[in-house]
Amino acid sequence: MRKPNVVILGGGYAGLMTVTRLQKQLGVNEANITLVNKNEYHYESTWLHEASAGTMHHDRVRYSIASVIDQNKVHFVKDAVTSIDSSNKKVILENGELSYDILVVGLGYEAETFGIKGLKEHAFTIANVNVARQIKEHIEYQFATYKAEVEKREERLTIVVGGAGFTGIEFLGELATRMPELCREYDVEQEKVRLICVEAAPTVLPGFDPELVDYAVEHLQRKGVEFKLGTAIKECFETGIVVSKEDEVEEIKAGTVVWAAGVRGNSIVEKSGFEAMRGRVKVEKTLLAPGFKDVFIIGDCSLVINEEINRPYPPTAQIAMQQGITCAKNIAVLVREQGQMEEFAPDIKGTVCSLGEDDAIGVVFGRKLKGMPASAMKKVIDNRALFMVGGPTLVLKKGKFKFL
Ligand code: FAD
Ligand code: NAD
Numbered sequence: 563m564r565k566p567n568v569v570i571l572g573g574g575y576a577g578l579m580t581v582t583r584l585q586k587q588l589g590v591n592e593a594n595i596t597l598v599n600k601n602e603y604h605y606e607s608t609w610l611h612e613a614s615a616g617t618m619h620h621d622r623v624r625y626s627i628a629s630v631i632d633q634n635k636v637h638f639v640k641d642a643v644t645s646i647d648s649s650n651k652k653v654i655l656e657n658g659e660l661s662y663d664i665l666v667v668g669l670g671y672e673a674e675t676f677g678i679k680g681l682k683e684h685a686f687t688i689a690n691v692n693v694a695r696q697i698k699e700h701i702e703y704q705f706a707t708y709k710a711e712v713e714k715r716e717e718r719l720t721i722v723v724g725g726a727g728f729t730g731i732e733f734l735g736e737l738a739t740r741m742p743e744l745c746r747e748y749d750v751e752q753e754k755v756r757l758i759c760v761e762a763a764p765t766v767l768p769g770f771d772p773e774l775v776d777y778a779v780e781h782l783q784r785k786g787v788e789f790k791l792g793t794a795i796k797e798c799f800e801t802g803i804v805v806s807k808e809d810e811v812e813e814i815k816a817g818t819v820v821w822a823a824g825v826r827g828n829s830i831v832e833k834s835g836f837e838a839m840r841g842r843v844k845v846e847k848t849l850l851a852p853g854f855k856d857v858f859i860i861g862d863c864s865l866v867i868n869e870e871i872n873r874p875y876p877p878t879a880q881i882a883m884q885q886g887i888t889c890a891k892n893i894a895v896l897v898r899e900q901g902q903m904e905e906f907a908p909d910i911k912g913t914v915c916s917l918g919e920d921d922a923i924g925v926v927f928g929r930k931l932k933g934m935p936a937s938a939m940k941k942v943i944d945n946r947a948l949f950m951v952g953g954p955t956l957v958l959k960k961g962k963f964k965f966l
Contacts, residue, residue, distance in 0.1 A: 563851050565592065565593050565594050566593050567661055567662050567891055568593045568594065570584075570596070571598050571643050572599060572668035573599030574862075575883050576668035577609070577861070578951050579887060580614065581597050581890075582952075584893055585635045585636055585709050588893075592897055593897050597627070597638050598639045598641055598660070601624075602626060603624040607670070607879065609944065611688055612736050614694040614697040615740050615761075616744070617919065620691050623694070625956065639840060641657050642655060643659065646835075651663065662856070664897070665845055667836075668860050668882070669827075669828035669830055669863055671826065679796075683798075684798045684799055685798045685818070685820065687822070688729060688822060696822060702744070707746055707815075708748075717815035719754050720755075720818065724803070726767060728767065729825075730761070730823070731766065732916050733822060735782065736918055737757055738782060758790060758814065759787055759790065759792050760814075761793065762792070765791060767915065774930060777916055777923055781921055785918070789803065792808075795823065798821075803819055826840035827840060827841025827877075831843060836851055842862070843865060844864075844867070845858075845859050845864045848892055849874065849892060855896075860882065860886060861881075862883040878913075881910075892901075912928075913925060914940040914943060916937065917937075919964075921936070922936035923936055941963075945961045945962060948960055948961055
């Protein structure tokens with residue numbers, strides 16, 4: 563009997579979790595498993611703000627995919643997906659194509675810029691290792707240039723972060739932590755540096771616990787972050803941004819603009835004909851795409867409704883990893899043509915937002931945490947994600963152990 567081809571697109575949290583579970587569940591003779599990823603490495607998207615701010619080397623946030631897959635069972639293809647041809651059950655890659663019987667789409671997130679002029683051209687988005695490295699180097703370049711130029715442009719020392727969601731706040735926490743050392747390194751007076759956070763909503767971290775939000779704002783303000791709340795970015799250009807608050811429009815000159823104000827699913831999803839809202843497909847409970855018996859969509863390319871409030875769950879690594887576990891089980895059911903597919907139900911254990919190296923806020927199992935305990939919890943969560951994919955070996959290699 564011909565073995566079915568199971569093809570998994572994307573080696574992020576969702577894809578890698580699916581593959582590492584599937585390789586334990588299926589025997590070599592049951593299916594051909596292929597994982598496709600752009601890079602030969604996986605990166606922890608949840609650590610990219612650290613690499614972007616330069617508080618962690620970019621090599622620390624990534625590890626080789628080969629080190630966590632069973633190469634007797636999984637064929638790894640390093641290539642970029644360009645589209646999915648679901649009518650002919652094919653995936654088109656930059657350098658070839660693959661046929662599938664069962665497909666998993668886990669191609670992750672990209673920036674949603676809502677059509678705001680100039681953002682794509684002039685702002686960075688914390689999207690992957692390449693951009694994280696670029697953001698870090700760009701900030702350093704601005705500081706070095708400021709010191710070297712005769713007619714000093716102080717705006718080179720201004721960094722604007724658009725959005726005070728979890729990404730924006732975590733990035734600001736790292737930047738604020740690094741700033742004293744960066745200023746020393748480039749002989750820049752720290753009073754001249756501006757870290758500005760522009761948030762359209764009236765509060766930071768909209769919807770999060772107000773007491774913890776106040777703690778975060780105070781902490782970041784103490785470290786020099788300026789907040790412009792109820793203020794939306796309207797345009798971005800090479801030397802800064804235009805914002806508006808009610809009817810007032812202001813121009814802010816800045817050497818670095820980082821857009822952390824929105825994500826969407828990978829645009830390949832809708833370009834390939836799947837019905838999607840901002841690249842996210844409202845999947846069945848089995849994680850199959852509606853109308854498909856052979857295409858699972860997981861991670862940030864999927865949309866799962868929280869039935870208690872009838873709104874989508876925010877896209878997170880926590881959900882992506884849990885989906886990977888269910889997806890692997892459901893693939894095994896399809897491959898063996900026996901058993902019942904599992905219905906996916908997110909088990910949200912909480913949220914922790916770091917505020918730099920040794921501070922954080924969070925709600926975990928319904929308990930509020932702040933300061934050191936929250937920061938330690940964040941590291942436990944980060945290590946747990948490593949453990950779930952690569953066991954103790956990966957934790958020892960990449961884990962975070964500086965708890966105090
Ligand atoms: P990704 O992790 O984005 O992985 C997608 C993979 O697909 C990548 O390996 C990418 O290289 C690959 N890929 C993309 N396009 C192609 C292509 N065309 N061809 C081949 N391969 C491709 N969530 C939490 O739960 N907790 C947190 O603390 C947290 N912190 C975050 C911090 C930051 C700074 C950011 C930006 C996000 C954070 N999130 C957090 C959200 C979380 O990172 C995402 O929800 C999660 O990464 C989604 O997982 P995924 O597998 O769907 O996608
Ligand atoms: P987000 O959508 O959660 O937050 C974006 C913020 O930008 C919002 O507060 C929004 O009001 C603001 N905004 C939108 N348009 C704006 C404009 N024109 N000008 C100024 N502000 C504007 O995005 P995110 O923070 O990148 O998070 C993406 C996903 O990743 C979320 O699901 C989040 O939960 C998850 N995440 C989780 C963690 C964590 O658990 N520690 C960390 C980072 C990200």
